[in-house]
Amino acid sequence: MAQRLMLGWLLCLAALATADPLVIAHRGASGYLPEHTLAAYAMAYAQGADYLEPDLVLSADGHPVALHDLELDAVSDVRVRFPGRARDDGKHYVVDFTLAELRQLRIHERIEPDTGDARYPVRFPPELGDFRVVTLEELIELTQGLNKVTGRDVGIYPELKFTAFHAAQGHDFPAIVLPVLERYGYVGSDARCIIQSFEPEPLIRLREEFGTKLPLVQLLGENDWGMNDVDYDAMYTPEGLAAIAEYADGIGPPVTRILTGRGDDGAPQISSLVRDAQALGLVVHPFTFRADVLPPGVDFDALLELFFGTIGVDGVFTDHPDQAVAVRDRMQAREAAR
Ligand code: CA
Secondary structure (H helix, E strand, C coil): CCHHHHHHHHHHHHHHHHHHCEEEEEEECCCCCCCCCCHHHHHHHHHCCEEEECCCEEEECCCCECCCCCCCCCCEEEECCCCCCCCCCCCEHHHCCHHHHHHHCCCCCCCCCCCCCCCCCCCCCCCCCCCCCHHHHHHHHHHHHHHHHHCCCEECEEEECHHHHHHHHCCHHHHHHHHHHHHCCCCCCCEEEEEEEEHHHHHHHHHCCCCCCEEEEECCCHHHCCCCCCHHHHHCCCCHHHHHCCCCEEEEEEEEEEEECCCCCCEEEHHHHHHHHHHHCEEECCCCCCCCCCCCCCHHHHHHHHHHHHCCCCEECCCCCHHHHHHHHHHHHHCCCC
């Protein structure tokens, strides 16, 4: 009897733990509108996302702006608007332009800069629209304004990109971003603001040097991505995860580190990463769930159900927040009807 009670209790706990995974709008509703634009963020908000995610890079005058790349070439008309401003490698770097200059750019859906071809042909046409660069402050004000009128409490999930690069350009990224967040009331461990980075150093500094209590998530990549000098392989080990748990509240690994393949019978092969991290008290928010970029034969809803249910992640980064919200709602309704 006691054993059965215990089993029931554990099942109940498991249900609680996985009942409410976060839907994190990756660069806004970027499956529908050009990433990092106010339109994409407003759409993600309206689609029911719990968090709006901006990648952040810095302008020449030190303003955090919502962009993914160090360069502007794939997502703006910089080559036309500012000829002669490229570095020797032919690329136009965000950090070489003031905010006033960045505001003059037309931001568009991602292209291959050298051919002009759309990176995702099924998405918003790159030649359409008059979108502008968004600052961190503008994203926060959109979010907080919408929170006021809707009564919701949607959060922001900023990523500090390439902090070592920015340091070499004379910008101390954590020291710039944290005061902005604090000015808008993002203070303390229960604030609706999670800071993420692929580099451990800025997160460790935010926690230890700046003493922030904001939730921090360590993003995990692959060593062969060539993003930085971080040894990700070491971070996936039990020792590496334990070291992350010293300064961060969660991890953001690629989906492929969790769902590692399929057996001959099609059954999913699932690594121990989520279990290992959650056992250390870390939340797990894998990236990136794209409904329009799936391996052959994979159904998006079924993939999300696998991650929300069987695997039990704490949230997902997705370009299609509406679809993730719909899957989550359906699962919760099913659970409630039991
Ligand atoms: Ca990101």
